[in-house]
Amino acid sequence: MSLTATELPPAERVERPALLVVDMQNDFVREGAPLEVPDARATIPTQRRLLEAFRARGLPVVFTRFLSEEEDNLLWLWSPQCHPGDRACWPGHRRRFADRAEPLEGAAIVDELPPAPGELVVDKLGYGSFHDTDLDERLRALGVRSLVVTGTVTQICVEETAREAFHHGYRTTVVADAVSSFAPDLHAATLKNFAMKFGWVADTDAVLGWLAA
Numbered sequence: 001m002s003l004t005a006t007e008l009p010p011a012e013r014v015e016r017p018a019l020l021v022v023d024m025q026n027d028f029v030r031e032g033a034p035l036e037v038p039d040a041r042a043t044i045p046t047q048r049r050l051l052e053a054f055r056a057r058g059l060p061v062v063f064t065r066f067l068s069e070e071e072d073n074l075l076w077l078w079s080p081q082c083h084p085g086d087r088a089c090w091p092g093h094r095r096r097f098a099d100r101a102e103p104l105e106g107a108a109i110v111d112e113l114p115p116a117p118g119e120l121v122v123d124k125l126g127y128g129s130f131h132d133t134d135l136d137e138r139l140r141a142l143g144v145r146s147l148v149v150t151g152t153v154t155q156i157c158v159e160e161t162a163r164e165a166f167h168h169g170y171r172t173t174v175v176a177d178a179v180s181s182f183a184p185d186l187h188a189a190t191l192k193n194f195a196m197k198f199g200w201v202a203d204t205d206a207v208l209g210w211l212a213a
Contacts, residue, residue, distance in 0.1 A: 005200070011213035013171055013200055018060035018144040019050055020165075022129060022151025022158050022179075024113050025065055027081075027088045027106035029152070030097035034081040034088040034106070039180040040152040044112050046178040046204045047150050053208055055116060060142045062120040063109055064129045066157060067091055075126065128160035136168050146171035148207055150178035155186040163198055172199035175207055 024047070027033045029040045054061050068075070068082035068089040081088035087095075087106070094103040115121055122135050129135050139147075147170045149162050158179050165172040174194055181187035195201040202210075 009213075010206075010210040013173060014146050014148060014207070014210045015171065016143055016145040017054075017148055017211070018062055018139060018142065018146075019054040020129065020147050020149045020151075020161065021047060021051075021061070021063045021109075021113065022149060022161055023064055023066045023153070024110050024151050025089065025106065026097065026104045026108055026110055027095075028066075029110045030099055030104070032098035034086040034095075035079070037152045037180050037182050039182070043150070043152075043178050043180050044110070046175070047113055049204055050148065050150060050175065050178060050207065051113065053211055054148075057211065059211075060120070060139075060144060061116070062122060062135070062139070063113075063115050064122045064124055064135075064151070064157075064161070065089075065107055065109065066127075067107055067123050067125055069125055126160075127157045128164045129157070130161065130164040130168060139170070144170070147173070149174045152180045154179045154181040155183065155190040159190050159194065162194060166198040173207060173210075174199065174201050175204055176201050177203045 028035045028037050066089050070090060076082050087093045089107045091107050094105050096103050120138055122129060122133050124133050147165050151158050162172050162174050176191055191201045
């Protein structure tokens with residue numbers, strides 16, 4: 001008889017895992033950013049804990065960056081901050097943020113969560129990290145079978161990525177206290193829905209326990 005998701009031993013939920021950090025970029029995280037998610041800053045300590053745990057065990061870590069195309073496209077209708085007026089997440093575009101004295105590249109990953117040498121950084125032109133990228137190929141080359149997902153925005157790029165991971169056959173866990181949104185109701189609904197049909201939702205302490213099991 002097959003096990004249900006809730007019956008699967010926690011250690012098997014994170015079998016041969018990788019940590020996927022979604023879009024923790026200046027233009028989402030920094031104070032006054034054009035796509036600011038204020039709650040993203042509060043997730044930095046939990047994401048650091050997960051990064052430390054994965055790195056200490058020699059497990060793969062992958063970062064993604066949302067990049068805006070510089071020519072008119074469908075995404076501009078729904079994220080007008082990507083228009084030439086604001087240039088949110090335009091590669092190479094620098095701007096000033098309220099919490100930093102020096103200009104920073106908006107599309108860059110925040111300096112509080114720097115990728116370590118050799119860690120993958122996957123650039124994407126849409127919400128999902130698997131769509132039109134080589135993420136699946138690179139994960140399979142590393143022998144990855146499960147994903148632990150953190151980052152922002154919960155109901156947009158995090159959800160799209162986590163659902164794509166399900167459809168690519170990865171056992172996927174979204175870390176509830178390491179993802180963030182500008183809309184608390186959508187954040188809560190997304191986590192509830194994901195846990196119902198696509199994967200697990202757990203907090204950082206639980207995931208660290210699974211890794212240690």
